[in-house]
Amino acid sequence: MTLLSRLARCYYKVSHLPEYLAPLLDLGLRLYLASIFFKSGLTKVQSWDSTLYLFSDVYDVPLLPPEVAASMAASAELGLSVLLVLGLFGRFAAAGLFILNGVAVISYADLSDAGINQHLSWGILLGVLLVLSRGNWSVDAWLEKRLR
DSSP states (O other): OOHHHHHHHHHHHHHTGGGGGHHHHHHHHHHHHHHHHHHHHHHHHHTHHHHHHIIIIIOOOSSSOHHHHHHHHHHHHHHHHHHHHHTTTHHHHHHHHHHHHHHHHHHOTTOOHHHHHHHHHHHHHHHHHHHHOOOSSSHHHHHHHHHO
16 A cells, blocks of 8 residues: 555545534534524513514514514524424424524514624524534434334
């Protein structure tokens, strides 16, 4: 075996080491995003009168009455965040929060550039979970192994 082939084998082994961190990164993303949306849902529930005011006079949610939109947003933020942390129906939860995030951007006309960038970052991270998530450390992965 030549030195070049040894170096190539060594490089190949070392270059795949970060793949072992994928489940940790996936879990970290799920915890980070769930924390953001869960806190937002708690804020909505804890000051419901303010939430209703925002949904009726500040946000312009298309197609839905303000009370329905507020209830759906709070329920989605709380429920989907829990599912995301557990990794139970993880892609469904990421898709739901992705849509909610998009509706939030569309509905709030006075969103600053920094706010748009923040929502864009959350959308990208939710998209990563939706499309690329391996979810090895999740209830979904555990169930999949049991149901095969």
